[in-house]
Amino acid sequence: xxxxxxAQATGANASPQEISGVFRxxxxxxxxxxxxxxxTEQGISSRAIPTFVAGEELAxxxxxxxxxxxxxxxxxxxxxxxxxxxxxxxRFFNIGVAEQNMxxxxxxxxxxxxxxxxxxxxxxxxxxxxxxxxxxxxxxxMPVVMLAHHSGMTLGYYGTSHHALEDxxxxxxxxxxTVVCAADANELRAILRTALKTDGPVYVRMGRGRDPEVYEDxxxxxxxxxxxxxxxxxxxxxxxxxxxxxxxLQAAEELGEQGVSARVVDMHTVSPADAAEIQAAVDDVGTIxxxxxxxxxxxxxxxxxxxxxxxxxxxxxxxxxxxDVHVVLGPPAALYAHYELDAAGIAGRxxxxxxxxxxxDR
Amino acid sequence: MAVTFHTAPIPPRGTQERKDLVRLxxxxxxxxxxxxxxxxxxxxxxxYTGTFSxxxxxxxxxYAQLRFRxxxxxxxxxxxxxxxxxxxxxxxxxxLADLGFFSAELLDNYTxxxxxxxxxxxxxxxxxxxxxxxxxxxxLSVSLGMALAARVTGSSYITYxxxxxxxxxxxxxxxxxxxxxxxxxGNLVAxxxxxxxxxxxxxxxxxxxxxxHDKFAAFRWDVRRIDGHDYDEILDAFAYAKARSDERxxxxxxxxxxxxxxQRMELDKDWHxxxxxxxxxxxxxxxxDAGLQPVRSGK
Numbered sequence: 001x002x003x004x005x006x007a008q009a010t011g012a013n014a015s016p017q018e019i020s021g022v023f024r025x026x027x028x029x030x031x032x033x034x035x036x037x038x039x040t041e042q043g044i045s046s047r048a049i050p051t052f053v054a055g056e057e058l059a060x061x062x063x064x065x066x067x068x069x070x071x072x073x074x075x076x077x078x079x080x081x082x083x084x085x086x087x088x089x090x091r092f093f094n095i096g097v098a099e100q101n102m103x104x105x106x107x108x109x110x111x112x113x114x115x116x117x118x119x120x121x122x123x124x125x126x127x128x129x130x131x132x133x134x135x136x137x138x139x140x141x142m143p144v145v146m147l148a149h150h151s152g153m154t155l156g157y158y159g160t161s162h163h164a165l166e167d168x169x170x171x172x173x174x175x176x177x178t179v180v181c182a183a184d185a186n187e188l189r190a191i192l193r194t195a196l197k198t199d200g201p202v203y204v205r206m207g208r209g210r211d212p213e214v215y216e217d218x219x220x221x222x223x224x225x226x227x228x229x230x231x232x233x234x235x236x237x238x239x240x241x242x243x244x245x246x247x248x249l250q251a252a253e254e255l256g257e258q259g260v261s262a263r264v265v266d267m268h269t270v271s272p273a274d275a276a277e278i279q280a281a282v283d284d285v286g287t288i289x290x291x292x293x294x295x296x297x298x299x300x301x302x303x304x305x306x307x308x309x310x311x312x313x314x315x316x317x318x319x320x321x322x323x324d325v326h327v328v329l330g331p332p333a334a335l336y337a338h339y340e341l342d343a344a345g346i347a348g349r350x351x352x353x354x355x356x357x358x359x360x361d362r
Numbered sequence: 363m364a365v366t367f368h369t370a371p372i373p374p375r376g377t378q379e380r381k382d383l384v385r386l387x388x389x390x391x392x393x394x395x396x397x398x399x400x401x402x403x404x405x406x407x408x409x410y411t412g413t414f415s416x417x418x419x420x421x422x423x424x425y426a427q428l429r430f431r432x433x434x435x436x437x438x439x440x441x442x443x444x445x446x447x448x449x450x451x452x453x454x455x456x457x458l459a460d461l462g463f464f465s466a467e468l469l470d471n472y473t474x475x476x477x478x479x480x481x482x483x484x485x486x487x488x489x490x491x492x493x494x495x496x497x498x499x500x501x502l503s504v505s506l507g508m509a510l511a512a513r514v515t516g517s518s519y520i521t522y523x524x525x526x527x528x529x530x531x532x533x534x535x536x537x538x539x540x541x542x543x544x545x546x547x548g549n550l551v552a553x554x555x556x557x558x559x560x561x562x563x564x565x566x567x568x569x570x571x572x573x574x575h576d577k578f579a580a581f582r583w584d585v586r587r588i589d590g591h592d593y594d595e596i597l598d599a600f601a602y603a604k605a606r607s608d609e610r611x612x613x614x615x616x617x618x619x620x621x622x623x624x625q626r627m628e629l630d631k632d633w634h635x636x637x638x639x640x641x642x643x644x645x646x647x648x649x650x651d652a653g654l655q656p657v658r659s660g661k
Contacts, residue, residue: 069514091514093545101503101537108507108521111485111493113438114514116507135497136504140485 051185051211054147055083057192058117062088065196067115071106073099079119079149080209099124100132106144107136115143115196121155122148122205126167137201138176145195146203151181152243152293153322154208156332164205165322169298171203172271178224179271181205181242186215187268190222198224205242205270208332212246214266227274233261236350237281240291241267241300247336248291250343255350262350273303279311287316289350293341296321320349364431367461372426372601375594383426384593388653390421390457395623395650397456397469399638405473409481411621411633412526413453415557418591419616420450423522424457427600432462435489441519442492442508446501447526447555448482455479455488463490499532501525502552506542509550509611520603524553528560531569536581543582546609552583554613555590557620563631578613590616591654623654 055070062068062084069091076082076094085092095102099120106116118125125133125148137144148167155162171179178195182188182204195202202224219228230245231252240248245266252262263285265277281288288308290301301319308315322339336342340349373379394417402408423443430440445454452472459466464478471477478487482496493504505523512519529535542550554574562568571577578585586602588595599614606612620634621627624646627636638646649655 069511093510095541096537096544098534098537098541100534101541104500104503104534104538105507105510105541108444108493108504108509109511109514110507111504112508112511112515112517114511131497132500135494136500140494 047213048210049185049213050080050209051182051188051207052080052149052209053185053188054117054119054192055080055085057189059084059087061192061196062091065115067113068196069093069109069114069116071095071102071116071118073097073102073118073120073124075120075149078121078209079147081117081119081147100129103129103132103144103146104136107132107140107142110142110144111140115145117145117147119147119149121162122151122164122167123162126164126170126203130170133171133177133201133203134174138174141176141200143199144201145192146201147206148203149206150208151205152207153327153335154243154293154332156335157329159329160326163327165293165295165327166298167203167205168270168292168294168300169302172298172303176200177271178202178269179205180224180269182207183214183242183245183266183268184211185213186218187222187266189218191268194222194224207243211243214245214249224269225272225274226269227277228266228268229263229277230266231262231264233263234285235261236287236289236354237263237265237285238289238291238346238350239265239267239278239281239300239304241270243293244291244341244346247341247343247346251346251350254343254347258351260350260354267300267304270300270303273300273307275307278304278307282308282311282313282315286314287353288318289346289353290319290321291341291346292321294321295324297324316353318349318353320346364434364437366429366431368425368427368429371604372597374601375598380594380597383597387418387421387425387593390425390460391417391623392650392653393456393460394420394453396647398453399643399646399650401452401455401469401472402637403639403643404470405481407635407637408452409449409635410624410638411559411627411630412447412555412557413450414623414627415618415620416447416450416524416555416590416616417453417623418593418596419524419553419555419618420453420457422593422596422600424461426597427604428522429519430490432490435463439517439519442505442521444493444501444505444508444521444523445483445491445495446505446523447498447529448495448501450524450555451479451481451483451491451495454483454491458488458490461490464488498526498529499534502535502538502542505552506538506545506547506550509542509547510545512549520549520551522551522553524555526560527554527556527558527565527571528568530554530571530574531560539578539581539583542611547611548607548609550611551603552578552611552613554615555618556615557618557622559620559629559631559634561631561634574615578615582610583613584608584610585613585615587615587617590618591622619657622657624649625655625658628657
């Protein structure tokens with residue numbers, strides 16, 4: 001199987017028209033968000049589903065929770081907060097193209113007891129607003145939830161200006177801030193409910209708006225800082241987050257057919273990371289590959305490496321993500337294939353790691 | 363039983379009540395300046411001049427204008443005050459202590475290890491501080507958030523935000539100003555302490571901010587320009603802020619003198635942060651106690 005085919009199977013390659021459809025935020029945009037079902041060559045059902053459900057979900061929650069307000073920075077359609085605006089217009093604020101202003105306004109709102117959700121591209125929330133997030137949200141402990149959509153390189157050929165491959169690194173270094181990644185719509189639903197009960201700011205990293213499904217239902221018992229083991233195995237542990245969960249599950253399937261047993265862990269919360277689950281992977285499996293749609297510097301791989309290093313037990317370990325470069329230009333699926341962040345690429349990296357270390361002393 | 367401060371209107375000019383109020387405020391401004399000098403000595407350095415410039419504004423806000431309960435700092439319907447120019451917190455702490463938000467003795471350990479009181483205010487540690495500040499350019503956005511929140515919850519409080527003039531070079535201030543005009547935040551009052559200097563010198567040579575009236579007016583604000591050391595002008599503007607019914611946010615540009623009240627510091631950029639010691643300390647305290655003197659010519 002080639003990387004490109006796998007990427008298609010995961011629904012990870014959109015045509016330019018599909019991307020712009022997601023953007024318009026009109027009826028046309030909604031059409032582009034219609035779910036599509038595709039079959040992999042192995043026959044795994046891998047549905048690409050609408051994942052920007054926060055607007056709709058928050059509108060439901062706001063029916064009985066008067067504290068909820070939603071803000072956007074001229075991306076009501078792209079992030080689907082428009083679904084909230086229609087039902088609670090008096091609690092929806094479009095701040096225009098002024099992301100830093102939006103974050104600080106939300107801080108002021110939260111200080112009065114409201115529960116603001118701010119929504120815009122991850123690149124601008126995490127990088128442009130980094131200091132506002134630190135000073136106005138985290139230092140003050142304001143319960144503002146950031147819906148950081150189109151993270152990673154989901155904006156493909158829009159280029160580095162629109163990519164967020166450093167956001168986990170930037171956000172992870174801020175004390176008092178929970179950093180969590182949503183793999184799909186149901187996990188986002190769980191995150192929103194959990195965030196509303198959390199006494200402090202939360203950075204929610206989201207994908208592209210139409211992502212392959214990982215969870216058929218809202219994960220039960222979901223808690224920040226508590227990873228979810230999606231598949232068990234004892235040859236290698238794939239610890240992934242957000243958009244990389246689905247390709248990791250497919251890679252695990254592929255590896256299984258070749259006699260390699262892979263554990264797949266959803267490390268949805270990158271800060272604080274689930275140290276116990278990482279230590280369990282060291283003890284039970286002994287070979288760990290982290291997988292993230294993020295620069296290998298400072299993100300999930302770094303968080304896992306920190307735990308491993310301090311745990312002090314021998315382990316075979318590699319980080320897999322975007323190398324420390326500004327990525328080449330291309331549509332998302334082509335980029336995933338190029339950087340081996342599709343199922344085939346991940347399976348290949350897993351085999352490389354097992355190969356390189358086979359026979360070595362542990 | 364919570365005591366709610368300043369629910370009565372400000373007495374009109376020329377009345378005995380107004381004169382009595384001004385006399386009280388003059389004493390409170392002396393308190394602000396004296397404590398700024400004392401606390402700076404504890405810390406080893408302090409932001410004297412940017413605090414002296416707003417001493418009259420602080421006293422008028424807290425002893426005549428803001429609606430609050432000192433024994434219930436979190437009272438939901440209190441007026442909000444955001445000190446966007448957070449480096450003037452050294453002058454705000456003594457006012458909050460004097461009003462009973464916390465014990466004045468706590469200030470004796472100002473800036474020492476584990477003190478709640480740093481050079482910039484921390485809302486988590488200082489009762490009465492409505493928001494943390496220190497990073498310039500954020501406060502007007504935060505204040506607008508509070509003002510919009512009042513609209514959502516149906517509360518009648520007014521949000522006041524004090525900005526420095528050097529701070530106006532931050533782009534976020536103008537994003538906030540634009541949004542406040544757009545959202546017709548009539549329950550928001552910005553006070554610009556136009557003390558003429560930023561750290562490196564005159565604003566008009568470092569980064570010109572004028573014409574300020576026209577700028578805020580162009581962003582759809584109601585604008586008043588006053589002498590920020592003249593209590594009658596301050597109180598008239600504050601009475602107007604309370605009485606007016608306007609969809610536009612209000613900007614009060616207070617023309618002030620950085621370092622006002624201590625002649626050696628007036629409009630001297632080198633006293634933005636400084637440390638008075640020995641005989642200088644006593645001289646300055648005596649000068650403050652004598653009250654405001656005419657500004658030296660040539661300044």
